[in-house]
Amino acid sequence: MERVLVAGIGTEVGKTVVSAILTTLLNGDYWKPIQCGEEEYSDTEMIKKWIDISAHFVHPPVYSLKTPVSPHHAARLEKILIKFDAFILPKTTRPLIIEGVGGIFVPLTSQELSIDLFKLWDCKWVIVSKHYLGSINHTLLTVEILKQLHIPILGIIFNGEHNPDSEKAILDFTHLPLLGRLLPESNINFQTIQRYAKQWRPQFSKLLP
Secondary structure (H helix, E strand, C coil): CCEEEEEECCCCCCHHHHHHHHHHHCCCEEECCEEECCHHHCHHHHHHHHCCCCCCCEECCCEEECCCCCHHHHHHHCCCCCCHHHCCCCCCCCCEEEECCCCCCCECCCCCEHHHHHCCCCCEEEEEEECCCCHHHHHHHHHHHHHHCCCCEEEEEEECCCCHHHHHHHHHHHCCCEEEEECCCCCCCHHHHHHHHHHHHHHHHHHCC
């Protein structure tokens, strides 16, 4: 079973949309192990609206916290103890798309970061980089940490209007392939996800045959 972890260079960079696209194009299942915020507007619920749930299984989070802050803070406010041994990979025979939480250094507990959990699983990583002032630095730092930990990275997906200078700098310094580009969309829906899945499929088929 192939496992792909979708990691972002920060919060609100497009991980959920990218996860929906990859779930569709890889004909896989989706799982966000831990999420924060109202359930009605959670990433897991958005995924259910964007993909064909009759064809893909959306696994429930292990922890679903209501407060829209970092997991360690939300858990403390809600008097919930986050335990790493509670995170058990879902059983599936299909590719599993795992969506990360915030950036790779988001605290899950008072002593553990998200990278401490996600590095335990045998995943190939996809980095989502959104264009903003400082995104080059944030992307290079994210990639450098993953490389130091010997984590396999499939490549980078850029989110935002095409920014040739920033994209070239990131790709040149990281030596990673461009997997896809997510342009600004006025509305994200099922058709949007299908369109990007079709566009990105050739590139991913080379890496995940």
